[in-house]
Structure formats: C-alpha cells, structure tokens
Amino acid sequence: MVDKFIRAWEANKRKLAVRISKATDHYRFDYEDLVQLIFEVVINPYLTEYAENSSEDVFDVKHIHTIDDGTYGGTKIFFLHKNTYQPDAGDYIYTSVYYGSCSACDTLQSIQDYQYDAGEPNEIQIKDYMRLCLYLIQHIHEMIE
Numbered sequence: 001m002v003d004k005f006i007r008a009w010e011a012n013k014r015k016l017a018v019r020i021s022k023a024t025d026h027y028r029f030d031y032e033d034l035v036q037l038i039f040e041v042v043i044n045p046y047l048t049e050y051a052e053n054s055s056e057d058v059f060d061v062k063h064i065h066t067i068d069d070g071t072y073g074g075t076k077i078f079f080l081h082k083n084t085y086q087p088d089a090g091d092y093i094y095t096s097v098y099y100g101s102c103s104a105c106d107t108l109q110s111i112q113d114y115q116y117d118a119g120e121p122n123e124i125q126i127k128d129y130m131r132l133c134l135y136l137i138q139h140i141h142e143m144i145e
Helices: 003-021 031-050 107-112 123-138
Strands: 065-068 074-081 092-099
Touching (some): 003 031, 092 123
Antiparallel strands (some): 065 074, 074 092
C-alpha cells in the first residue's frame, strides 16, 4: 500500500462520495469507471496540490490498461502511468480486484442490484461504492518499489 494514496483518500473521500451520490448512471459503472473516478477525484487532485511537478506526477486517466484473462470470474488488473511523455516502468502503478459473474459473487454487481431503477444511488449503495473504492486504493502498488 502506498501511503500517499491513503493520504489522498483521507483528503478527498468526501468529494468522491458526493460525485458518486449524483451519478444517475451508477448502475452502468464497471470497475474501470471506479478506478478512473478514484484517480480523477481523489488521487490526482491530491498530487496536484502536494507534488513539485504536478503536471508530471498526476496519472493519465484516459489510458487505463486493463488485464482480464478470466471468463465468468477472475481478476482484473488496472495499470495507469504518470502523465508524462514516454513513461518508464517506474511511472506505472497497478491495482486489482476479483470479480464474478453474478451479484452473489461480484461486489460491484451486488451494489448495483440494490436498486433496479435509474436514478441516484441510495445511501447503502454510496457507502458500499466507497468501500469498494477504498479497497482499490489499498491495493495500489508501484511497478518499481
């Protein structure tokens, strides 16, 4: 676990909760959408505020690379790199999540199944989305530590 990402979580988790609470399309979220939200709302703003070279220390959320070799379940691994020209191995981080094929064995599907109609998520869903986002942050690793 990388300390700066946990500090980012503590600094910006309320902003993420607000963003999720207003997402009328949350039932269409996939794991990559959550990773993108985490970096857009929580991590990059924190790094911009505290980094010396803020433009190079933030992560490129437009080019998230996903490995998913499972079929009905397995592991998804998400790779992001710093927003720099020709990133090297030290500029990459990754996080991962286990997933399943139904709401009984997949966390995200379970959260989304609490409410079947379109609209903003309810309080239970918001709390569970936040737990899932924290899990993704806690599992971030740098490629070269």
